[in-house]
Amino acid sequence: MFDPHTSPITIHYRPRNRNTYITITHNGEVCVRSPIKDEKRLRLILRDRESWIRSKLSAIAASPLAHHTLGETIRFRGECIPITQLPHLCETLQRAKNSIDIEKYYTNFYKNEAILTLPSRLAHYERKMGLHPKEIRFKKMRRRWGSCSSEGVVTLNTMMMQLCYEHIDYIIVHELAHLRHMNHSREFHALVRTILHNERELRRELKQVRIG
Template sequence: MTFCARTSAILYEYRPRNRNTYITVTKEGEVCVRSPIRDEQRIRELLCRKEEWIREHLARIHERTRDVHRPGETIRFRGENVPLGHFPALEKKLKKCQSLIDIEKYYHRFYRDEALLTLPSRIEHYARKMGLRPSSVRFKKMRRRWGSCDARGIVTFNTLMMQLSYEHIDYIIVHELAHLRHMNHSGEFHALVACFLPEEKRLRRELREIHPY
């Protein structure tokens, strides 16, 4: 029989068929424990051992909640929420917008222009450094992925990458160029990325939690 008991921000679920205990943190800041262990003291001990990991995840959630993007007032640019006053031309256009759809249209045009201005030189830098040349480089807005590389050697980058910090932008560039040698996510692929970005694991983990919008 399965039962749940909530204490503060902890959601405990007894799972007798589980072989292991799983602890996760939701985007709402709840700590979820799913475990075949029924003893409360043992569960508390497990949580204490994972305290640092839990605190790190809760801190990230708090930071994202605090640093909220407000369409029409700020723009997510190079890893920060920047007041539109920093971009007078864009701010002027947005003041005339009547709907969120129009606002997004101008945002996407801004990202496209910035991507075409910024990304080619960074791509060229890493292509030269890695000795890997794509047959073609393309830029377009994508909703579900930051970049892609196909079997023909065509590398495509999401113009919404301009929402990200330069550190994450560089990771996406190196990641897609590495696919020119390894069309998979094998150990050899990640090792190649790590040769040029030693923080590869951290950057990959962080990007899993960031989505284009």
């Protein structure tokens, strides 16, 4: 159970921030980004947000993605499933000599699934939005689910194959919307909302999901 006075937290000192921001990662880590250096003061802030933090941690614990063991399970399409349900991956993992090999095979699996799955979903939303990238790229990224360059190149993180289809579609629509609005203005979010009416909810949910 989370205790604002004693539970471990990760503190990122951000002197340029005006406010203190608390986030809960996908694996239940409490992270604080703040211009405040004094940990005691930060603990008091956490105490004020204790109810919210506990509710988030409870939701993460109940998530189907919560209990994952490398080499035994895999996060795939919004679920945590045994690798035995994916015979080809299971066979490939038999060649793994260590955890580095296992992670490499997982990465390759996600990339192959992304190349097979995402183009048709992209084409669907391209037609629906009337927006067409000059180029589409698939690659593993550590910090972002996707990006859109000013040249019209959309890049999608192959690790998004861990997510449910609702979240995958949100990322696709989000990046396509950048072809019209290269910012996160009201107009940008309004455009996304014309396609996905629960845009706000999906955006909040994705902020809680750790990449990787």
